[in-house]
Amino acid sequence: MTVTLDALDRKILDELTRNARIPVAELARKVGLSKTPVALRIRHLEEIGLITGYRAILSPLKLGLTHVTYVEVSMTDTREAALQQFNAAVRAIPEIEECYMIAGGFDYLVKVRSRDMADFRRILAEKISGLPHISNTSSYVSMEAVVEQTFTLG
Known part of the structure; x- marks a missing residue:
C-alpha cells in the first residue's frame, strides 16, 4: 500500500529524519502548525506504518568497525x-x-x-x-x- 503525503507531512518527516528527538513544540514551529496537529500527524504516520520507530544511530567508526x-x-x-x-x-x-x-x-x-x-x-x-x-x-x-x-x- 502506497501512502500519499501532503506538504506538511513531508516537512514533518524531513525534520524527524534530521532529528527524531526534536521537541513537538519546536517541530510545530518549523512546519508552521500548532503542537496538537503536529502530534496528531506524527501519531497517524506511526499508525499507518510509515514511521516504524525511533533509534540512536551509532558510529561504526567510533566502535572500531572500520x-x-x-x-x-x-x-x-x-x-x-x-x-x-x-x-x-x-x-x-x-x-x-x-x-x-x-x-x-x-x-x-x-x-x-x-x-x-x-x-x-x-x-x-x-x-x-x-x-x-x-x-x-x-x-x-x-x-x-x-x-x-x-x-x-x-
Whole structure:
C-alpha cells in the first residue's frame, strides 16, 4: 500500500529524519502548525506504518568497525524452505549489517562490518561459511565509503 503525503507531512518527516528527538513544540514551529496537529500527524504516520520507530544511530567508526566487506553468496538450494533457513540464520549474525536477496548471478549480497581483515576472516570462517545451503562466496573489500546515509524524503 502506497501512502500519499501532503506538504506538511513531508516537512514533518524531513525534520524527524534530521532529528527524531526534536521537541513537538519546536517541530510545530518549523512546519508552521500548532503542537496538537503536529502530534496528531506524527501519531497517524506511526499508525499507518510509515514511521516504524525511533533509534540512536551509532558510529561504526567510533566502535572500531572500520572494515566493510561485501560478500556475494551463492546457494546450493533456492527452494523456499532453504531460503527461509538461510534468512533466519543470517539474521542471527550481528556482524552482518545488511543482507539482500539478489536476482542475478548470485543469490544474496551481504554487508559485513568488522574491525579489520583478520576479524573479517574469522567472521567468514566461523559464521558465514557455516550458513545453511551455501555453495560458495566471493568477497569484496570496501576501500572508502563515498555515500553512506539513512533514507530521507529529500
